[in-house]
Amino acid sequence: MFSRKFLLMTVACAAFASPALAQTTAPTIPANPPMSAPGPVMDMFYSGSWMPTHWRASDAVGQVVYNRANEKVGDVEEILIDGDGRVLAAVVGVGGFLGIGEHKVAVTYRSFQMTRDANGKPKLVVDIDKATLKNAPEYKPTDLMKRG
Secondary structure, eight states, X not given: OHHHHHHHHHHHHHHHHHHHHHOOOOOXXXXXXXXXXXXXXXXXXXXXXXOTTOOOHHHHTTOEEEOTTSOEEEEEEEEEEOTXXXXXXXXXXXXXBTTBTOEEEEXXXXXXXXXXXXXXXXXXXXXXXXXXXXXXXXXXXXXXXXXX
């Protein structure tokens, strides 16, 4: 009887130990890598200089959008970014009054010309007239995108 219990316990222990022996350890990142270190550690941080052509997302949200005729066509309500960090589109609220009757349209971000006015303030210009924006497909966020 003793040998049967011993044999069962030995088999059970071996079965549980096998996955642990197969595990590998993740590579470690040095706590203080040298500043010249290439690779994932140094690629995490932005070290470029601020340029007059750069924009902050906070400058774009709420920004009035103009067309080429310098007419106000809407306001940027939000910026859509993909999982790789690329800016996909700006959601522009078109028409309406104080948000009532407003039509939301997602305009690809590359369609915008990001400029500055005579005072240096950010200005967004898009080559679309009001009628085209009002007739564009309405932007509706999916349930996954809605905030809780």
